[in-house]
Amino acid sequence: MQRFPNPLLDGYRNFMNGRYADARDRYRQLAENGQSPHTLVIACSDSRAAPELIFDAGPGELFVIRNVANMVPPYEPDGHFHSTSAALEFAVQVLKVSDIVVMGHGRCGGIRSALDPNAEPLSPGDFIGRWMSLVKPAAEQIQSNDVMTAAERQTALERVSIRNSINNLRSFPDIKALEEAGKIHLHGAWFDISTGELWVMDAETRDFIRPEI
Amino acid sequence: MQRFPNPLLDGYRNFMNGRYADARDRYRQLAENGQSPHTLVIACSDSRAAPELIFDAGPGELFVIRNVANMVPPYEPDGHFHSTSAALEFAVQVLKVSDIVVMGHGRCGGIRSALDPNAEPLSPGDFIGRWMSLVKPAAEQIQSNDVMTAAERQTALERVSIRNSINNLRSFPDIKALEEAGKIHLHGAWFDISTGELWVMDAETRDFIRPEI
Amino acid sequence: MQRFPNPLLDGYRNFMNGRYADARDRYRQLAENGQSPHTLVIACSDSRAAPELIFDAGPGELFVIRNVANMVPPYEPDGHFHSTSAALEFAVQVLKVSDIVVMGHGRCGGIRSALDPNAEPLSPGDFIGRWMSLVKPAAEQIQSNDVMTAAERQTALERVSIRNSINNLRSFPDIKALEEAGKIHLHGAWFDISTGELWVMDAETRDFIRPEI
Amino acid sequence: MQRFPNPLLDGYRNFMNGRYADARDRYRQLAENGQSPHTLVIACSDSRAAPELIFDAGPGELFVIRNVANMVPPYEPDGHFHSTSAALEFAVQVLKVSDIVVMGHGRCGGIRSALDPNAEPLSPGDFIGRWMSLVKPAAEQIQSNDVMTAAERQTALERVSIRNSINNLRSFPDIKALEEAGKIHLHGAWFDISTGELWVMDAETRDFIRPEI
Known part of the structure; x- marks a missing residue:
């Protein structure tokens, strides 16, 4: 067997x-x-970036969505299967989390492929290609910048993509309403696999800074 | 701030x-x-069922997809955004994982909602309703059984849904081919939050049994 | 000789x-x-499920009825020979046991035969067929469910049958009265032959759960 | 709870x-x-006479029917529920046991009640009264014997009842045929709770004797 x-x-x-x-x-x-997690974390499927390890979280603390490049698509009520939107809806409407963290990380393979101008479809369906097209406009802008190194471009897109996802979170009418009512808080975070550093997004400037811990 | x-x-x-x-x-x-995880785990977003905790996995070991009720939709190369299918494609084609584990768990809120005949749409888009409709045919069969308790029906559907997802994995042409070539292995697992018990699916009978550990 | x-x-x-x-x-x-056992156990005749072994019981502790699939028929004061009802009456009226345990077990051959749609009568009298017809309505509901595996259907019916028997115990007027007076307690248990696990029925939800031991 | x-x-x-x-x-x-027990034991429900203890039997060895006074009713293919006949049929036809042991024991409460001329029905259904009427003709003969002590009368009826049950086993056409073909063997045994002595029935004389062990 x-x-x-x-x-x-x-x-x-x-x-x-x-x-x-x-x-x-x-x-x-x-x-x-039953569970009553305080926070929804949208993290990458990457094996090096598990939020439970990085935030030393025990059972019951974090409701977690993991997909490639920790992305949130825009609100699309079109009747298709929406894995991420369904999980979002569950966390917000059923579990009533108070915080949503979009957590990216360095050396993300999905982001790297979005920056690769020669990337070939991996399959006829090209699920990855379609999925990463969520950051295509930003990727194209960054790709064309030849004064930054490849690594710098990648880190830049990783962070831009987090901000994109936070914008997309706000395209969900209920999340937008809850945020305006002060009942839900949206955060960005970025984890450096190599050094273990955690960077968090300043809510006003939208820059990533190292929090005091 | x-x-x-x-x-x-x-x-x-x-x-x-x-x-x-x-x-x-x-x-x-x-x-x-870079990462080279041996295994892709498709797990539930539930805060009580993080695969890294349950499998005591360190960084780099598990590539993880997490959505509501740890489901895999069928292969649908239709050009839409497919969070789960994109992550699958990345794990299989880019990372070339040798094992895929669909890991369900007890007391799953998504499965419970699929069994609730009076469930109302949570939003106009009803993302959860649509998403959970992936197990609708099985849910209807199990719902109509009134000799099992509600909890028994739920455990039954949690396991049926894992088998469904494994069937759906095989609807992806590349996964099917790799499995037939013996290069990828598909597994089912079910975690009992209350007792900590892990049950794994027997590949032949497709029953869930407790492994020797 | x-x-x-x-x-x-x-x-x-x-x-x-x-x-x-x-x-x-x-x-x-x-x-x-004379004997004064505290508990009546209604167990299966199966050679792998002797209550004295499983409960490590010494002489004098358990009054035991054993028949195929550990079943209790409904109260039928019709003047026929009722092996199980007679033993019940003796345990309750003469020995005044305080607890009755209906103990089922996994891989029960009687339950398996009840789920077999092609089962042929074993004899002109078809004693097994008649006896197992006690769970026929539940068996038919579960049989028609083709999303559960054969083994899952069997476990489900093993547990449903225990609940049926407990319901039938309550059809005996004296047991019903004693239970309402708090003088007798009815329990369900299910033993997994393969793993040695004991599951007991929660009195309220009627689910089977693993007791703390 | x-x-x-x-x-x-x-x-x-x-x-x-x-x-x-x-x-x-x-x-x-x-x-x-699956089980393949060599022997069917028909024993009393009495808490002091568990065959697994007395024969130091491990799992899988003995298929066991237990009712009050370890009795076998005569073959009655009448469409009613027959707990003991159903279990007999299962042991003989499905498990194909090679030996059947009817095991009585001393100080049996059921036998004592059969010998009590003033016994009142325990319930309107009087299940015990009906069940023990299986030995009524023998009980009446022994009751009327006033030169034996009460204890002697009881031991006598306990043994007569074992022989009765063996006769009734032979009223089942298939058991009779298998015995005549040498494929099944019928035995009687009687256990003395007080001294631990085991007596077995000599197949020819039908006397109970102590076996060499």
Whole structure:
């Protein structure tokens, strides 16, 4: 019989003997009372950028959407399947989170591909190509800038894309209304995989700065 | 100025003094060499079911998609934005993962809403309703069964939905081909939030059983 | 001469040198004073699900009814021979047990046959067919569900059948009255032969959950 | 919430740490391959006479019917629910056991009530009265014998009843045929709760004798 991946089983054993053993009551409570996470994090699928690790979050704290390049598409009530919009709706309307964090990170493969002028469709459906076209206008502007290095262009687009996603969050009528009523707060964050640095977006200037911690 | 959520800053401080301090070289290496995760995990956005915690996974190990009810839609190369399909494509074509795990969990709010005959649309776009309609046929069959309790119906649908998603993974031509060539392996898993139990899908019977650990 | 089965004689020798030797006084006392078991267990005849083993019960503790699929028929005071109802009456009226446990188990052959749409009568009397018709309405509902696997349907019916039997216990006027007076407690339990797990029925939700032990 | 009986949970804990831990592979095998018990034991529901204890039997060895006074009714293919006949049919036709043991025991409450000339119906349905009427003709003969003590009369009826049940087994056409073909063997046994003595029925004389062990 095809076996479940061993590294996952080994990890699960550690979980049961470690974190779960320590937090048995917390898990039971969360199961009985349901979740009430304070924050929705929209993060990248990248294996190096798990929000639970970076924010040292335990069970029940973060509701998490993960897709390529931690993007939010604009509001499109067209009857199609919208994975990210559905999760957004659930977090906002059902769980009533008070904070939404769009968290990007350095060396993001999705962003890199959006900046690659020679990128070929990966498949006839070209799901990645379509998905990354969400940042295409910004990518084209940045691509044409030849005084910045490739790495600088990438970091720049990673941050521009976070701001794009925050703009798109505001295209959802209910999020916009809740934000105006002061009931929900939108944040941007960017994580540097190499140095471990966390940068957060200043709400007014929309610059990324290192928070005091 | 609107402040970045304090619980996240506190958690980040712990991360820097703990896990990052211990794994500084690993993070640096992952940044320089890029990620090469062995496994793609498609998990629920639920705050109680983070795969990194449950599989005690460190940076670089798991590429993770998270949406409501950890679902994979069928292959639809229609030019729309497909968050989940794009991430799938990236994991399979670019990162060439060897394993894909669809991981569901108990007490899933999305699944519960799919079983609720009186569920009202949450918004004009009804993103959740549309998204959960991916399991509608199965939900209707299970809903009509009144000898099982509500909780039993929910567990049943959580597992049926994992099998559905695995079927949908096979609707992607490249995944189907790679699986037939023995280059990619599809797995199902289900996590019990209350007891911490992990159940995995037997590849042949498609039943969920507790693995030896 | 036809000999008594050797495995039983060997086992009896172990009993005399082991458990009986250790509990000689207990057996003598039980013989003199009569039994006063606290609990009636209605269990399956299955060779893998003996309640004395699973509950590590010594002599005098459990009054036990065992039939196929651990079922209780509804109250039928019709003057026929009722093996199970007679034993129930004895346990409740004569022994005055305080607890009744209906204990099912996984991979029950009787339940499997109830779910088999092609099952042929085993004999002209078709005793098994008749007996298993006690769960026929539930079996038909579950049979028609083709999104659950065969094993899932079986587990579901095993648990539904336990609830059915508990309902049938309440059709006995004296049991109903004693329960309402708080003098008798009805429980459901389900044993997983493969993993050794015991699940017990929550009295309110009627779900099966793993007890803390 | 109404709690599952503590003595059972305590016993289950012992089971998991003891017998199950030692026989984990055996249980798993039995789950996967199904049961194939060599012997059907028809025993009394009495809490002091569990066949698994007396024959030191592990999981998978004995298929067990337990009712009051370990009786087999005559073959009655009348379309009613027959708990004992259904279990017999399952053991013989499906599991194809090679041996059937009717095991009585001393100080049996059911037999005592059958010998009590003043016994009142316990309920309008009088399930016990009806059930014990299976030995009524023999009971009346023995009752009228006033040179034997009460205890002697009881032991006598306990043994007569075992022979009755073996006769009734032979009223089932398939059991009769299998016995004549040498494919199934019928045995009687009687257990003395007080002394732990096991007596077995000599197949020819039908006397109860102590086997050499």
